[in-house]
Structure formats: C-alpha cells, structure tokens
C-alpha cells in the first residue's frame with residue numbers, strides 16, 4: 001500500500017516537474033533544512049537564549065569566531081545581552097515559522113469555509129461575506145495587529161500579554177490573509193458547483209454542508225495550496241515587520257524579526273553581526289519558500305504547462 | 306392491466322431571470338429579461354414505461370429533467386411522484402424517502418463523476434448516506450453493482466480517469482442504481498459517446514429496466530435512439546409539449562407540423578436512401594417567444610389564429626396534439642417517411 005502510494009508520487013507529473021528544475025530542488029532542500037533546524041533547535045543550539053540565567057553580560061557583543069576576539073563558544077558572535085547569535089537564530093527561526101504556519105493555517109481554514117459558503121450558497125450569504133472581505137482588505141496586517149494588540153494590552157497585564165503576544169500576531173496576520181483564500185475558493189466553487197458530479201450528489205439528497213466538504217473542497221485544494229505556500233513567506237515577513245516595529249513577539253523570546261530589530265541598533269556602532277546573520281537567515285527562508293510557491297503555482301496550472 | 310402512474314407533471318413552468326443587474330438596467334435602459342425555459346408542460350409516466358422527451362437544443366428538455374429531480378424549484382405547476390406532491394422545495398424536504406426513489410444519469414460522463422474519488426466510494430455514496438448497508442456489506446454490494454453494469458468488482462479501487470466514456474457512463478448507472486430507485490431520469494445519457502458504445506449503453510439500460518422494473522424519463526435529441534428505447538414520446542418546442550403519443554403512433558402518423566418536420570429530417574431509420582428535408586428555420590429566442598403558437602414562425606400551415614391564440618392540447622385517437630390546424634381538421638394526411 002505504502003509502496004503503491006510512493007510509486008504513484010514518483011510517477012506523477014508534479015514530481016517530474018519538480019526534479020526538472022535544479023533551483024526548485026535546491027529551494028526544497030534549503031526549506032527542509034531550515035524546518036528541521038527549527039524543529040531540533042534545543043538539541044543543536046549551544047545555549048538556551050530564552051533563559052535569562054544563561055546569559056552573561058560579560059560575553060556581550062562578542063564578534064564571530066573568524067574575527068579577532070571571537071571564540072568557538074559563540075561561533076556567530078553575541079548580542080548586547082551576551083546571547084549566542086547562532087542559538088538565538090535557531091530559536092528565532094522556530095518562532096517565525098510557528099507564527100507563519102499558524103497564521104496561514106488560520107487564514108486558510110477561515111478562507112476555505114467562508115469561500116465555500118459564499119460560492120456554493122450564493123445569494124445573501126455570498127453578498128455579506130464578499131462585502132466583509134472588501135472591508136477587510138482595506139485594513140493592512142499592521143493596522144490589525146496594532147488594533148488587536150492595543151485591545152488585548154488594555155485588558156491584560158504586561159506579563160500576561162507577553163504570553164499571548166504570539167497568538168495576537170497569528171490572529172492579526174491570519175485576518176489579513178483570509179480574503180485571498182476566500183476569493184480563490186469562491187471562484188473555484190462557482191465552477192465546480194455547476195459540474196454534474198455536484199448535481200449528482202444533490203439528487204442523492206446530500207445536504208449542502210456535506211457536498212461542500214466532501215465534493216467541492218477536494219477539488220479546490222490545488223490553488224489553495226499554492227496560495228498557502230506563497231502566503232507562508234508573506235506571513236513570515238509580516239511577522240518580522242511587526243516585530244521590527246515592536247508590536248510583535250517580546251524581546252525575551254525573539255523571532256528573527258525581533259533579532260533584526262535588536263541588531264539594527266548596533267549596526268552603526270560596528271557590531272554588524274547582530275543584524276546580518278538573522279537577516280540572511282530570514283532572506284534565505286523567504287526566498288526558498290517563495291520559489292517553492294512559484295513552482296507549485298506553475299506546476300498545478302495546466303494552462304502554463 | 307391497469308397501469309400504475311409513477312410520475313404526473315401538470316402545467317409545469319420554469320422561468321429564468323437573465324436580466325442584467327439592476328444598476329445597468331437603470332443606466333443603459335432595457336427591462337427585465339426572462340427565459341421561459343419550460344412553459345406549461347403536462348404529462349404522465351406509468352410504471353415500467355420509458356417516456357422520452359425530444360426537441361431541438363434549448364427547448365427545455367434538461368430543465369424539465371432538473372425540475373423533476375429537484376435540482377431547480379418550479380416557477381409554477383405540480384409534480385406528483387408515486388402519489389406524493391413534490392412541487393416545491395418544502396414538500397421535497399418533507400419526503401426524503403420519495404427523493405430516494407428517483408435518480409438521474411447525466412450527459413457528460415467526464416463531469417458527472419468526482420475526479421478525486423475512487424469509483425467504489427462514488428457508487429457507495431448513496432448506500433452510505435442512507436445507511437442502507439454497513440461495513441463489508443457495502444463493498445460487496447458495490448462489487449455486485451459494478452458487475453451488474455458490465456464492469457468488474459475490482460474496478461472499485463480505480464479512479465474515474467482510468468475509464469473510457471462508455472465505462473464512466475456505466476459507473477454513473479451503477480451509482481444511480483445503488484439506492485435502489487424505481488425511477489431514473491436520463492438526460493442524454495449517450496449523446497457524448499461513440500455510436501458503437503451508445504448501443505451498448507442503451508441495451509444495458511433496457512436490460513436493467515426489465516430486470517429491476519424501472520421507469521425511465523429519457524431525454525434525447527436523437528430520434529433514432531428515441532424510437533429504439535421509448536414506450537411513449539413527447540415532442541417539445543420552446544418550453545411546451547406540442548405532441549405526445551405511443552412511440553409507434555408518433556413515428557407512423559405524426560400530427561403536429563413540428564413533429565413532422567423533425568421526422569423528415571432524421572437521418573434514415575431504415576437506410577432507404579430517401580432524400581432528407583433538413584429542419585427549416587431557426588428556433589426563436591425563448592426570451593421573447595412568438596405569440597400564440599410559438600411554432601408559427603416556421604409552420605407552413607400558420608394562420609391568423611395561430612399567431613394570436615395558444616393552441617390547447619387535445620386528444621385525437623390516443624394521441625395528444627396542440628395545434629389549431631389539427632383541431633380545425635385542415636392538416637393534410639401524413640404521407641409517411643417513404644414519401
């Protein structure tokens with residue numbers, strides 16, 4: 001059974017178009033490596049950058065190992081609090097990926113449900129959902145983050161807020177992305193719902209809810225996956241932007257964006273490594289995910305083949 | 306033998322509003338536009354019969370089919386199925402057991418099966434949804450259905466794209482039979498298939514009808530196919546039924562001028578090599594259909610009365626015709642296809 005599945009994958013057009021491009025294979029390998037690194041961060045890092053007790057100010061602003069004054073203890077140098085940059089980047093990658101994935105999953109689920117309902121049910125449901133979507137588009141993620149963040153900060157103590165900051169980010173970024181999913185799913189649903197297999201399901205007597213989930217949904221997932229991949233890169237960048245602006249995750253548990261923000265302050269005093277290494281990691285991650293998304297879009301779009 | 310009526314349709318109407326959006330109507334002018342896709346159709350189908358609807362493209366055949374199985378709610382008129390009125394969505398919702406007794410087979414074998422589902426799951430869907438069987442019994446029943454339509458039980462594991470058009474149509478038939486219906490609506494089930502495959506599917510449908518005592522509403526624009534499968538035939542023109550009768554009667558002595566025109570145009574039933582008269586003229590738009598008898602724009606027997614007054618159907622020698630000329634007795638005798 002498993003062998004059969006594997007064979008089916010290796011035989012498929014998707015796999016064929018995947019192996020044809022070296023860039024895509026490279027992007028996939030890089031993405032995979034970064035995901036794995038984030039996953040096993042506690043085992044491959046040199047210190048726990050989230051534990052204030054492990055940081056010593058005496059080690060602050062150490063340069064990378066290949067520069068005069070650098071040690072193997074901190075291969076990529078340290079920041080102003082004595083945090084090992086290599087470990088901080090691994091943990092930061094984790095935060096960035098978790099926020100990115102959760103935000104995209106939230107946007108995807110919300111967008112799919114609303115898009116299906118809008119396209120399949122039509123009428124007033126459609127009008128209301130699409131008007132809400134139009135309004136949503138006029139609020140950029142940053143504004144939503146400030147808005148939700150402001151409200152939550154108002155009702156919570158600062159310590160409590162630090163604990164939920166990640167979820168505020170997920171909610172804000174997710175809300176800024178669901179419209180794209182909803183519109184695509186709605187468009188595809190309008191096409192699928194007139195096909196005879198959907199009408200056959202209606203004649204069998206299946207309720208609308210089951211037809212949407214069992215019949216229409218599997219047939220609209222292709223474009224949804226493409227948008228999800230590209231939006232993962234966007235979500236990671238948005239998270240970095242928000243953290244850079246200081247409305248993201250707290251500095252005690254920095255994401256890549258927070259690290260860049262911290263490092264930015266030392267760029268002109270000579271400690272370039274505090275900002276450059278997180279910056280490069282972020283750039284590579286976003287580029288690789290984006291390349292994968294572009295490839296997936298072309299590979300799944302029969303018109304471009 | 307007194308025949309039991311399965312389906313009774315009375316004065317069935319379905320209009321589609323195809324007006325431009327309100328704003329562009331206001332800005333650019335132009336009123337509401339309504340397609341009278343089905344405009345007062347009445348007929349009855351008895352148990353075990355095949356009732357066929359024929360007519361040119363756009364005359365409303367598919368719309369009648371969809372109204373009957375509940376894909377569209379009627380604008381007006383009644384549908385009584387096995388003694389229960391299913392004339393509006395509320396009545397239909399109240400009688401799921403009646404909805405379960407009817408099924409539909411569609412025209413396009415490539416669109417009528419969900420491409421992401423295995424054939425076994427497609428066929429099992431009505432069984433699982435109604436909880437007719439459980440567990441392993443479902444699989445056994447699916448295998449039995451596949452064999453009944455001339456496929457193999459092992460085909461349940463495959464996906465629709467692994468089959469040809471004719472085979473897919475067999476899968477559609479198996480799915481339709483899965484819920485053990487009595488009544489099948491078949492909307493041009495063979496018109497997308499090769500001629501040789503068409504005959505196989507039609508024969509399969511005939512065999513199943515005999516062994517399962519099924520009643521069919523069969524839709525086609527191919528009169529040769531219709532003459533092969535039907536017990537009764539109804540001829541539709543612009544949303545109305547203009548003539549209906551036993552198949553033999555209709556083909557041997559058609560009364561309505563439109564029926565005669567269609568028969569004159571069919572490519573040889575018996576290869577006699579006679580000259581064909583192509584169907585003359587264009588079908589008018591169903592948006593603003595002609596007044597009176599909608600066929601008057603193409604009818605050689607049209608009079609002032611035809612242009613003004615809608616002809617009512619009357620029964621002449623067991624044959625129902627809606628035509629003023631027939632009523633007035635001024636229609637020439639049909640000289641038959643050999644003429």
Ligand SMILES: Nc1ncnc2c1ncn2[C@@H]1O[C@H](COP(=O)(O)OP(=O)(O)OP(=O)(O)O)[C@@H](O)[C@H]1O
Nearest residue numbers: 321323340342361362363364365366367368369591
């Ligand atoms: N959903 C709809 N919205 C608007 N107009 C429709 C709709 N469905 C059908 N029509 C119109 O109603 C008329 C009858 O269509 P229908 O599909 O019933 O014809 P048909 O006899 O089945 O034709 P064909 O042989 O081409 O299948 C056509 O003019 C068609 O354009």
Ligand code: SF4
Nearest residue numbers: 598604611628629630
């Ligand atoms: S009613 Fe008049 S126009 Fe219509 S078919 Fe009869 S003769 Fe022709």
Ligand SMILES: [Mg+2]
Nearest residue numbers: 366367368492
């Ligand atoms: Mg049709």
